[in-house]
Amino acid sequence: MTISTEFVAGVIAGGILGWIVDHVFGTKPWGLIVLLMLGFVAGIYNVMRVSGFAGARPGRGDRQEP
Incomplete structure (x- = not known):
């Protein structure tokens, strides 16, 4: 429900701002x-972003040495 709300809110906000x-x-x-x-x-x-699909990729400094 949250994911669909995030999508619909973006489209509605863009539409309202465009109309204005x-x-x-x-x-x-x-x-x-x-x-x-x-x-x-x-x-x-x-x-x-909400679903975690666009998460940050680990960089060189984020790796843990064994």
């Missing part, structure tokens, strides 16, 4: 399209 940008600057439909796509990407990133 279009309404204020008169750039219909480009603000909505661009910010909706950015919201989609942010939603995917949030899903990957």
Whole structure:
């Protein structure tokens, strides 16, 4: 449930911000399209972050010597 909420929140936030940008600057439909796509990407990133798929890879300093 949390993962789907993270994705939907990103898309909705992008859509709302895009609509506001279009309404204020008169750039219909480009603000909505661009910010909706950015919201989609942010939603995917949030899903990957929450699920642990986008975790940090161990670097050279993170290895433990036997």
